[in-house]
Amino acid sequence: MLMPRVMPCLLLKNGALVKTVKFRDPGYIGDPINAIRIYNEKEVDELIFLDISATIEKREPPYKVLSEIASECFMPVTYGGGVRDVETIRRILSLGIEKVAINSHAVDNPDFVHAAADKFGSSTIVVSIDVRRKLFDRYEVFIHSGRKGTGLDPVELAVKMERMGAGEILLNSIDRDGTQEGYDLELIKTVTSAVGVPVIACGGAGKIDDFRAAVKESGASACAAGSMVVYFGRNRAVLITFPEREKLEAVLS
């Protein structure tokens, strides 16, 4: 049977792996290639790499690092960060990366998502949406690595992006990022009930039961985890790890 996917969501900055808390204070984790080798051994379902400074520093994606990543990954890989035009996507895919995630440039230019899905197929195009909870239980979409508010409602944006041809939505809660306090289940549910494409829950995963809740209670098709798969224990010692398959199957199937 088809199992809901669980995937490490790894952040890149200047070619190194880092981990943020609420999109701030990137702490050094290590070398991405070493991490991939461990995730290969653990047979993780997929990997997501996001370069958190490419857009704000107006840089191109780190093609050299991506090429090394692609040649080591024997599972599907999504890359996001500084993906601003069709040519950038073509170049990323040519390295052996399966999917690209578009975030800031999807908000600035929704037609770009349409053009990208048209050219490379919807299953190649992920739109990632970063969300902050506002007063009175309202939500707002932020871009530029959480630095720039848009005034947009995440549900409206997700519906629009699906219409533009996005094949998946990576839904990230800025407030939960790095906290390991569990996903924002309400946010996930409002989005999954509005769109037909798969939604990947992201931000807050701290234990296996959080995956169950995102999938079974909130309708997520897949779960991403950050701190949980790069840290160990209360003092957040760096340890590249991943839950055992049997344990995931027990809660997800």
Place this chain on the structure above:
Amino acid sequence: MIVIVDYGMGNLGSILNMLKKVGAPAAKISSETKDIEQADKLILPGVGAFDTGMKRLRETRLIGLLNEKVLKARTPILGICLGMQLLTKISEEGELPGLGWIDAETVRFRFDPKQSRLKIPHMGWNTINIQREGTLFKDMYAEPRFYFVHSFHVVAHNPEDVLATTEYGYDFVSAIQHGHIMAAQFHPEKSHKFGMKLYKNFVENA
């Protein structure tokens, strides 16, 4: 030499990475006539729409040469994803005829995603039920699972061609083999040790 046929569709780099990983002696991504002529094995990859794939094969003027290699010279070939569907005669996704090397057709998943809890595309890791070991599943690991992304699937007209089936709403054909012509609907190049074993079998035993 193994040639991964480059007709502008899909993720060829990851197949080449996998072939290197399983120790294929020589492998190359190419659309050049001379490379394909010399190939002793072929891989037909592909991601995207059926008609776009057939059009691109036509535009690169490879169809005649591939027919010659596969049907006359009986060069082993492995189709992947869209590459599997192109081996069939027709597809509900398009108007153009397929390569027609396998007596089969390509159809849409027979359920309405709006009425079903199952989404289309069928995306993610799914198990396969091996019906026949064939070339690809020799000594395969227990409980094999592979990564899928597709909205259409193959229906084989000859049950003896079916190597494996997978359940998504119902059982569909996820791998096929007719003599030296074989194919998988999933992406073995993205399927960890299971995919490595499959490519190793193709490299060593096809």
